[in-house]
Amino acid sequence: MVKSLCLVLLTFVPLLWFARESDGMPDPARRDLLMREEVSRQTGGLLTLTAAEQKLDTCLHRLKEQEMAATLFPPAEHFFKAKLLIEKSPIYKLLQKMPKGAALHVHSSSLVSAEWLVKNVTYRPHCYICFTWDNSVRFLFSNRQPFPRWDCFYWQLLESLRARIEDNAGFDNSLIQHLTLFTEDPDGEYPNQDVVWEKFEKAFIAAAGLITHAPILRDYIYQGLEELHKDNIMYLELRSGLSRTYELDGTIHDKVWTLKMFQEVTSKFKQNHPEFFGARIIISVHR
Numbered sequence: 001m002v003k004s005l006c007l008v009l010l011t012f013v014p015l016l017w018f019a020r021e022s023d024g025m026p027d028p029a030r031r032d033l034l035m036r037e038e039v040s041r042q043t044g045g046l047l048t049l050t051a052a053e054q055k056l057d058t059c060l061h062r063l064k065e066q067e068m069a070a071t072l073f074p075p076a077e078h079f080f081k082a083k084l085l086i087e088k089s090p091i092y093k094l095l096q097k098m099p100k101g102a103a104l105h106v107h108s109s110s111l112v113s114a115e116w117l118v119k120n121v122t123y124r125p126h127c128y129i130c131f132t133w134d135n136s137v138r139f140l141f142s143n144r145q146p147f148p149r150w151d152c153f154y155w156q157l158l159e160s161l162r163a164r165i166e167d168n169a170g171f172d173n174s175l176i177q178h179l180t181l182f183t184e185d186p187d188g189e190y191p192n193q194d195v196v197w198e199k200f201e202k203a204f205i206a207a208a209g210l211i212t213h214a215p216i217l218r219d220y221i222y223q224g225l226e227e228l229h230k231d232n233i234m235y236l237e238l239r240s241g242l243s244r245t246y247e248l249d250g251t252i253h254d255k256v257w258t259l260k261m262f263q264e265v266t267s268k269f270k271q272n273h274p275e276f277f278g279a280r281i282i283i284s285v286h287r
């Protein structure tokens with residue numbers, strides 16, 4: 001009883017005092033002080049900017065205001081529409097150049113851009129393609145005509161196919177579409193979660209034929225590090241299930257081979273870019 005009376009007094013007496021002092025209105029000066037105190041407790045809140053940093057800060061602030069005033073504000077758009085705006089954004093270009101610590105959650109099967117896979121990897125010799133009945137594609141590197149599989153009856157050498165096709169740029173774009181979710185009309189093409197998940201899975205299955213070819217995986221990892229380095233990323237943690245890889249003649253390498261290769265490629269990359277800290281693999285499973 002005494003205890004709860006104390007509590008009531010402790011709660012109400014200061015409140016009454018505060019109400020009397022400000023006639024029920026919060027004191028704007030106190031509010032200001034509180035806000036400033038809170039800001040000072042944020043990360044870097046006690047840091048004083050140098051003159052050059054202040055200049056950059058002002059410039060960044062101006063750029064932000066410009067982007068917020070534009071008719072199309074990227075954060076308010078669907079990502080597929082915003083992506084083009086982001087790529088053109090001066091703020092994004094500035095952030096790209098700034099040094100970053102680490103990329104801590106990158107999946108090995110989506111480490112490198114689909115553009116590189118199509119424009120570089122699928123142009124290499126011995127690359128076969130097959131169009132599946134469910135509107136997907138499979139790739140396979142082989143030194144002879146691959147055997148039909150349950151999902152793939154007819155393998156065509158990409159080099160010969162491209163020689164017969166007139167619109168190669170259009171064809172390459174259609175391949176890129178198979179490897180990404182990107183579309184001009186996301187709402188129409190992906191009416192629900194199931195549809196988009198299915199396309200997502202198919203894209204990885206399609207890319208697997210390219211990425212699990214041993215010599216490609218070697219270049220792929222290097223290219224991935226290169227692309228991250230261009231964004232000034234210093235360290236990578238790569239999630240990977242460590243897939244087995246194959247050679248042109250069908251020889252299979254085990255997971256240990258992949259791990260060793262990763263180590264080799266990373267140290268070669270570090271030799272060429274001594275400021276890069278390094279990379280690690282986090283073994284993960286498909287979920």
Ligand SMILES: *[C@@H]1O[C@H](CO)[C@@H](O)[C@H](O)[C@H]1NC(C)=O
Pocket residue numbers: 119120121219220223
């Ligand atoms: C493809 O990538 C490799 C590196 O992995 C590079 O040496 C080669 O020049 C690239 N080829 C083309 C056509 O871009």
